[in-house]
Amino acid sequence: MIDVWELLLRSRKFMFGLAVLISLILLGTVGPWLLGDPYYMNLSLIGRPPSPEHLLGTTSFGEDVFTQLCNAIGNSLVVGLIAGVLGTLIAVFVGAVGPYIGGMADRISSLATNLALVLPLIPLFIIIASVVRGLNLVLIGLILAATSWPWAARSIRSQVLTLKEREYVNLARMSGQNSVDIVVTEVLPNMLAYIMMVFVILTGTAILAESALSMIGVSTTRTITLGYMLYWAQHETTVPFWWNIWWWFIPPGIVLTVLLTAIFVIHAGMDEIFNPRLREL
Amino acid sequence: MDDTSETGNNGIVLKCEGLTKLYTSGLIRTKTVTGAKDVSFGIKRGEIVSLAGESGSGKSTVARMILRLIKPTSGSITLNGRSIYSYDIREYYRQVQAVFQDPYSAFNPFYTVDHVMERAFGLREGSIDPDEKDKIIQSTLESIGLNPSEVLGRYPHELSGGQMQRMLIGRSLLIGSQLLIADEPTSMIDASTRAGVLNLLLSLKKDKGLSVLFITHDIGQAQYVSERVLVMKQGEVVEQGPVDEVFIRPKHPYTKELLAAVPTLYERWDTCR
Amino acid sequence: MATHILEVQDLRGYYRGTFGVVHAVDGVSFTVDRGVVMGIAGESGGGKSTLAQLVSGSPPPLLHLEGGTILVDGIDIYSINPEELRTEVKCKRMSYVPQSSMESLNPVKRIRDFIFDVVRQRTGKRIASSEEKAEVLDMAANHMKTLGLDRPVLDRYPHELSGGMKQRVVIAVSTLWNPKLLIIDEPTSALDVTSQKRMIEALLNLKRAGTIESMLYISHDLTSLRQLCGECIIMYAGKIAEIGDMEETIDSPRHPYSRLLTAAIASYDSKGRKMGELKSIAGSPPDLRDPPAGCRFHPRCPYVMDICRTKEPPMFWAGERKGGASCWLLTSQAGQ
Ligand SMILES: Nc1ncnc2c1ncn2[C@@H]1O[C@H](COP(=O)(O)OP(=O)(O)OP(=O)(O)O)[C@@H](O)[C@H]1O
Ligand SMILES: Nc1ncnc2c1ncn2[C@@H]1O[C@H](COP(=O)(O)OP(=O)(O)OP(=O)(O)O)[C@@H](O)[C@H]1O
Ligand code: SF4
Ligand SMILES: [Mg+2]
Ligand SMILES: [Mg+2]
Numbered sequence: 064m065i066d067v068w069e070l071l072l073r074s075r076k077f078m079f080g081l082a083v084l085i086s087l088i089l090l091g092t093v094g095p096w097l098l099g100d101p102y103y104m105n106l107s108l109i110g111r112p113p114s115p116e117h118l119l120g121t122t123s124f125g126e127d128v129f130t131q132l133c134n135a136i137g138n139s140l141v142v143g144l145i146a147g148v149l150g151t152l153i154a155v156f157v158g159a160v161g162p163y164i165g166g167m168a169d170r171i172s173s174l175a176t177n178l179a180l181v182l183p184l185i186p187l188f189i190i191i192a193s194v195v196r197g198l199n200l201v202l203i204g205l206i207l208a209a210t211s212w213p214w215a216a217r218s219i220r221s222q223v224l225t226l227k228e229r230e231y232v233n234l235a236r237m238s239g240q241n242s243v244d245i246v247v248t249e250v251l252p253n254m255l256a257y258i259m260m261v262f263v264i265l266t267g268t269a270i271l272a273e274s275a276l277s278m279i280g281v282s283t284t285r286t287i288t289l290g291y292m293l294y295w296a297q298h299e300t301t302v303p304f305w306w307n308i309w310w311w312f313i314p315p316g317i318v319l320t321v322l323l324t325a326i327f328v329i330h331a332g333m334d335e336i337f338n339p340r341l342r343e344l
Numbered sequence: 345m346d347d348t349s350e351t352g353n354n355g356i357v358l359k360c361e362g363l364t365k366l367y368t369s370g371l372i373r374t375k376t377v378t379g380a381k382d383v384s385f386g387i388k389r390g391e392i393v394s395l396a397g398e399s400g401s402g403k404s405t406v407a408r409m410i411l412r413l414i415k416p417t418s419g420s421i422t423l424n425g426r427s428i429y430s431y432d433i434r435e436y437y438r439q440v441q442a443v444f445q446d447p448y449s450a451f452n453p454f455y456t457v458d459h460v461m462e463r464a465f466g467l468r469e470g471s472i473d474p475d476e477k478d479k480i481i482q483s484t485l486e487s488i489g490l491n492p493s494e495v496l497g498r499y500p501h502e503l504s505g506g507q508m509q510r511m512l513i514g515r516s517l518l519i520g521s522q523l524l525i526a527d528e529p530t531s532m533i534d535a536s537t538r539a540g541v542l543n544l545l546l547s548l549k550k551d552k553g554l555s556v557l558f559i560t561h562d563i564g565q566a567q568y569v570s571e572r573v574l575v576m577k578q579g580e581v582v583e584q585g586p587v588d589e590v591f592i593r594p595k596h597p598y599t600k601e602l603l604a605a606v607p608t609l610y611e612r613w614d615t616c617r
Numbered sequence: 618m619a620t621h622i623l624e625v626q627d628l629r630g631y632y633r634g635t636f637g638v639v640h641a642v643d644g645v646s647f648t649v650d651r652g653v654v655m656g657i658a659g660e661s662g663g664g665k666s667t668l669a670q671l672v673s674g675s676p677p678p679l680l681h682l683e684g685g686t687i688l689v690d691g692i693d694i695y696s697i698n699p700e701e702l703r704t705e706v707k708c709k710r711m712s713y714v715p716q717s718s719m720e721s722l723n724p725v726k727r728i729r730d731f732i733f734d735v736v737r738q739r740t741g742k743r744i745a746s747s748e749e750k751a752e753v754l755d756m757a758a759n760h761m762k763t764l765g766l767d768r769p770v771l772d773r774y775p776h777e778l779s780g781g782m783k784q785r786v787v788i789a790v791s792t793l794w795n796p797k798l799l800i801i802d803e804p805t806s807a808l809d810v811t812s813q814k815r816m817i818e819a820l821l822n823l824k825r826a827g828t829i830e831s832m833l834y835i836s837h838d839l840t841s842l843r844q845l846c847g848e849c850i851i852m853y854a855g856k857i858a859e860i861g862d863m864e865e866t867i868d869s870p871r872h873p874y875s876r877l878l879t880a881a882i883a884s885y886d887s888k889g890r891k892m893g894e895l896k897s898i899a900g901s902p903p904d905l906r907d908p909p910a911g912c913r914f915h916p917r918c919p920y921v922m923d924i925c926r927t928k929e930p931p932m933f934w935a936g937e938r939k940g941g942a943s944c945w946l947l948t949s950q951a952g953q
Contacts, residue, residue, distance in 0.1 A: 069634055070678050230450040231460075233413055234512075237442060238463040239434040252454040336678075399780050399809040446807075494904055502639070504662025504902060532806055533661050534837040535881040540897030561809030568895060605810040607817075607840040 070336045077332030083325035087318070091140050094133025101134040101287055102126065113310050120310040122295070131287050132314050138200055139288045139322070142273045145204025146211060147266030154212040154261060158219030159251065162227055163242045176220070179213040192281045200286055203276075207269045215261045222257055226250045260333050267326035274319055289315045289322075356425075357523055357555045358410065358440075359386040363419035365405050365579075379405035381579040382419070387523065390553040392545065394566035394587070396602065397576035403559045404445070405579070407525045410557070411442055423523070438467050441516035442525040445559075447508035447532060451500035457511055458496055464518045484514050488544055506537030513544060524548075527559045542569050564606050567591050575599050621688070622798050622831045623649040623672070628685035630671045637906040641667040641680070643855040646932075649798070649848075654824065654832040656846030656863060658839050658878075660902050664855040665835045666716050669802045672833065673713035674702050690797060708739050712796035716803045716835075719783035722775040728786055729771040732757050735790050761789045763826050764819040781812030785819055792823060797830040799823075804834075805841050817844050839882055843867060848940070851875045854903050854913040857932070861940020871935070872942040873918050874898075912945065920946055 071077050095101065104125040113120045119128035157176060161169035191206060192198055226232070227250065235249045251258075270289075277290025296312035365379035380402040387393050395403050408414045410421055412428060421428045428436060444450045451457055461481050465472060472480075482492040488510050495507055503511075509529055516524055526545065530538040546569060548554040560566050566573050567587050574584040575596065583596040594600045626646050632639040641664040649655045657665050670676045672687055674694045687694050690710045694702055707713075715721075722731060733744050736753055744750055758768045764785045775783055784804055792799060801820070805813040823829050836842050842849060842863070849866055851859040851874065859872040870876045877898045900917035903909050909916055915925040924945050933948065934941035941947075 073678075229452075230444040230446060231452040233408075233411070233442075233444070234450055234460065234515075235452075235463060236413065237411065237437045239437055239466045240463070249452055249454075253452065397809075398811045489901065491901060494901065504660070506661050507901065532837075534659065534878070535839060536878055536898045537661060538897075539881040539895035542895055543897060561811075563810070602810060605814045607810075607814070607844050 071333065074332040074336055076328050076335065080325045080327075080329035080332060083321060084329065087136055087322055087325070088140060090133055091135075091137030095130070095137055098127070098130040098133055101130045119314050122311050128311055128314060131292060132318065135287045135289045135292050135315060136318060136322070138286055139270050139273065139290070139319075142200050142204045142207065142288060143266040143270035145201060146207035146269030146273075147262050149205065149208035150212040150215065150265040150269070151258060151262045153208065154215035154219055154265075155251070155258060157212065158216040159223050159246055161220060162223045163246050172216075173220075176213045176216045179210070180217070182210055182213075188276055188281050200288075203273060204269070207272055208265075211265055211268060211272070215265060219254070219257070219261065222254055223250055226253055256333065256336075260330060263326055263330050263333070267323055267330070270319075270326075271323060289319045293319075355389040356386045357389050357423065358557070359422045360384055360406070360410070361420050361422075363406065363409060363421065364417050365402075365409060365414065366417045378402075378579045380409070380416075380576075383576075383579075383581055384419075385574055385581070385584065387555045387557060389522070389555055390549055391572070392549055392556040392558055392570040394570040394573040395557060395559045395576060396561065396563055396566050396573055398561060398602070400578075401576040402579040403561075403576055404527055406576075407442065407527050407557065407559055410525055411440065412436065434467055437521075438519060439521050440523045440525065441519050441521035442527065443509065443512045443516060443529045445528040445531060447512060448500070450512055451508060453500055456497055456499055457503065457508070460511065460515055461496075461518065464515050467519055480518065484518050485511070488514050488517070489540060490514065504533075504537075506533040506540070509533055509537075509541060510544075513541065517548070522553070522555060524554055524556045525559070526556055528561065529558075530560070530562075530565065538565075545569060562606065563591065563602055575602065620650075621648040622651050622653075622690055623655075623833065624686075624688040625672065626686045626688075628668070628671060628687065629683040630667055630676065630680055631683050632667075632679050633681055634679045639905045640855050640908055641905055642671060643908070645685075645852075645855075645857055647850060647857065647860055649831055649833060651797075651831055653848055654834055654846045656842035656849035657833065657835045657852060658837060658842050658849060659852035659858070660854070660878075661837055662902055662905075663852045664905070665837070665852055666802055667855075668852070669713065669715070669800050669833065669835050673711070673715075673800055674706060708794055710796060711798045711800065712791040712794070712829075714787055714791050714799070714801045714804065717807065718787050718802075719775075719780060719807075722783060722787070727772055727774055728778075729754060729757075731786075732771070732790055732793075735793075739794065757789065757793065760793060760828070761786070763822050763828065764789050765815060765822075779812065781808050781816055784808065784812075784816060788820070788823075792828050795828050798833065799829045799831075800833040800835075802835045803837070805836060806838065813841060817841060820845060839867065839879065851878065854908055855905055856913055857943060858914065859940070859942040860932075861935075861942075866940070871947060872914075872944050873920050873946070874914050875942070877919075912943075914944075922946075 106125045119132060121127055122131070157172045161172035187210065188206065195202065223246075232245055232249055235245050240248070273288060274290030274293065277288055278293050280294055292315040293312055296315070361384045363383040364381050367377040367379050368374045383402075383406055385393065395406065397403055405414070409416045410428070412433070423431065423436070423439065428440075431439075451460060458481075462477070465477060481496070485492045485495065490507060490510055495503060495511060500508060509532070513529070524545075530541055533541070542565065545554075545556055545558070549556065556570075558566065558570055570587055572585065573587045573590050574581050575590065575598065576582065577598050583590060583594065583599050590599060591603065594603060625648070628642055628645045629640075630642040632641055643664075645668060647655075657668065659665055667680060670680060671682060672689075674687075674689075676682065682695060689706055692706055692710070694706055697705070722728075726734075732753065733750070737743055744753060754771060758771060761768075761770065766782065766785055766789065770778065770782065770786065778786065784807075788801070788804065804820075805816050808816060820832070820834075824832065834842065834846055846863045848861065849863045850857055851866065851872065853874045858874045859866060859870065866875060867879055870879055877896070880896055881898070898917055903913060903916065911927045912918070912921075912925040912930050915921045918925065922945060928945075930943045930945045932941045932943045935947075
């Protein structure tokens with residue numbers, strides 16, 4: 064187990080992805096704090112191209128694109144994180160409880176997983192967005208979490224089922240431990256790596272999902288996220304051809320790609336190390 | 345553990361009667377596999393009984409039923425004259441312990457091996473202060489020929505199979521059980537270490553009156569270590585009796601086949617010449 | 618064509634990690650001639666699997682090659698690039714079946730799909746058309762017959778097979794390409810005696826059928842080694858204690874460790890009555906992070922001499938007998 068963490072630190076993929084991710088996180092946390100109000104519209108500077116004062120130019124509302132971008136990164140990460148953490152917790156709970164308590168609990172958790180698996184996400188969102196007034200980041204994170212855990216719960220369940228067959232679980236039982244103890248102290252620690260992977264994937268997909276939803280205008284329309292920037296860049300522009308303000312939509316597009324790539328590369332690095340079958344080849 | 349009255353009638357510690365286990369799998373169209381069928385035997389105090397048979401013959405199934413890890417489909421198991429299910433679970437495990445087939449999977453890779461030893465104290469009543477605990481662990485390990493400073497604090501994969509297996513035996517000693525279920529405790533270890541483990545079982549039996557159900561597929565070991573042997577095939581006991589009797593004059597053809605398959609050091613099988 | 622199928626020179630492989638440096642293989646040299654089945658036995662934790670992993674060309678991440686060379690059919694496997702290693706060595710000359718490899722069968726895949734996967738990995742080609750599939754399956758089925766497996770096995774899932782069958786499936790798959798050298802690590806330890814016997818016979822059949830030429834067979838179990846191998850190596854604490862002809866090594870072992878090891882078996886293996894007491898070797902195997910100076914067996918050796926504690930014994934090669942042992946007791950004989 065210990066070796067695995069060492070290997071991780073030595074994995075180029077993982078470290079590269081992590082470095083990129085950390086720089087983006089810094090940009091998203093320190094940037095907004097240094098740069099001031101992202102919504103400030105300087106109406107005398109509408110749709111200006113990049114310049115020393117406005118590194119990435121301004122929007123057609125006269126907002127500074129770089130400031131917006133930093134905020135967008137931060138907010139997108141927040142949505143991803145909320146959905147990632149929560150989704151992982153739900154997945155672990157639902158996935159682990161069934162095999163352990165068995166009987167009715169197992170049936171219910173399996174049923175819930177399968178039902179949630181076929182839940183249509185986008186229609187659901189459109190309905191929620193039209194019903195709920197103040198749709199904010201936290202709410203979106205919650206909704207994304209609530210819809211993204213099923214596949215993870217399913218694979219965690221199968222992992223728990225195999226780990227449960229290990230003799231050390233029997234040994235723990237014969238040391239007088241109860242089922243909850245066993246799950247918490249014997250089974251879950253061995254899944255940490257896997258759970259981390261689930262978390263990374265859920266976070267990545269949540270960021271992507273939020274952006275996609277923002278782009279079609281279903282998500283929050285008040286808080287800047289990467290998707291929000293892309294949405295406004297193509298919809299609200301005073302210039303006849305919106306792609307003329309390329310500095311408005313290209314940066315969030317690139318950042319989104321880089322962010323997701325970083326997350327994917329981190330995941331690939333972890334997969335190589337945690338999945339011995341791949342390691343062998 | 346010192347009085348014989350506790351061990352019930354004629355010193356029989358464990359008694360299994362008509363033990364049957366059917367495994368069912370599949371939710372809608374169920375498939376049934378017979379794990380064990382009508383297995384009956386008893387183990388006396390201070391006796392080592394071997395359970396031999398090929399892979400899949402149901403040896404581990406019987407062990408797991410005795411260990412209360414799975415429920416028998418039918419039949420009864422009694423410990424000291426009482427049904428094993430009438431015991432409080434912790435009280436039961438204070439008396440019955442096991443050493444498993446594969447030492448590599450008996451240790452949780454997440455923890456150092458100390459974890460397993462410390463967990464064993466969970467079965468004791470009352471609390472013990474940490475110093476006392478360490479002392480008990482150390483002396484137990486020494487008594488089974490392990491050097492505590494060499495094994496403690498290390499992760500399972502940093503130990504050899506034999507060391508792990510001996511730690512598991514140490515763990516059950518720590519608990520002070522009177523019945524040990526040893527499920528192929530020597531399959532992964534070399535001859536010299538194996539001899540050490542077998543001799544350890546023999547001396548525990550002599551000195552502490554330990555009863556052992558020794559599960560093995562290697563008849564040679566069964567012969568060395570036990571007084572009585574049961575031969576299982578496809579879930580059923582096909583032959584049982586005193587060890588020399590069964591090995592010198594096997595009655596069931598399957599026992600003969602098993603005996604013939606044991607490789608010897610100084611001869612080759614005809615098919616391998 | 619090189620004279621030896623495998624030539625290992627002064628091989629060193631250490632594990633490096635938070636736990637320190639484990640000197641698991643420390644200066645091992647030997648050769649395997651064509652057509653020979655070489656057995657490797659020794660104490661558990663003595664470095665047998667580590668040696669196999671090094672020879673296989675793809676050691677696990679924490680295991681580092683610290684020195685020495687390995688020539689497989691004359692090719693120095695650590696001086697060529699990974700692609701060459703794959704195409705020239707792993708797909709043609711050598712196949713490696715790791716310890717407990719039967720656990721690595723994917724539980725949700727049928728055996729046939731597992732075979733397609735492996736074929737794809739080796740050849741780098743996807744097998745899409747049904748003719749190609751049928752061809753691969755025919756080849757596999759034919760091959761599996763030598764190992765005593767019927768064609769229906771192809772359509773089963775791993776959990777529907779017994780341990781012995783799974784093990785033979787893995788071997789069948791790793792010998793599909795008629796490797797000259799098969800490295801196989803503890804294929805029988807997890808099996809019962811009857812399956813063990815079947816397994817050993819199957820391996821022998823493979824060799825007789827000419828599917829494989831030579832074998833490096835690793836097992837802690839000297840008795841099963843004895844059934845199959847022509848020569849053997851006894852390892853102790855990362856080093857070769859004794860090497861030589863299988864039968865001679867068992868009948869008249871030269872190294873004190875081999876002597877004690879065979880004694881631990883001999884006394885109970887004869888049929889009939891229980892024979893004497895089994896003797897284990899006093900003491901425990903050394904901590905390979907800090908192996909003892911001099912002869913590594915000296916803390917447990919009943920014949921220990923002063924020189925053993927300080928100077929490492931070289932390999933003393935016996936004159937008329939093939940092989941040798943690394944023990945100072947042999948100086949007198951070696952001097953002749
Ligand atoms: N959980 C299970 N579900 C379904 N069938 C099972 C299960 N466990 C064991 N079996 C089946 O029950 C039979 C007996 O298995 P068991 O593990 O008791 O054999 P064994 O004699 O211990 O073999 P081995 O020497 O391989 O350990 C086998 O046919 C096996 O496939
Ligand atoms: N991943 C690892 N990290 C650290 N030490 C290891 C690792 N793998 C093995 N070792 C150590 O290296 C030594 C040699 O191990 P190896 O697995 O080669 O032994 P072996 O002879 O194959 O034993 P066995 O018969 O039990 O399989 C042992 O002392 C072991 O503790
Ligand atoms: S060199 Fe010395 S210590 Fe080592 S095996 Fe020979 S006699 Fe024993
Ligand atoms: Mg078993
Ligand atoms: Mg090994």
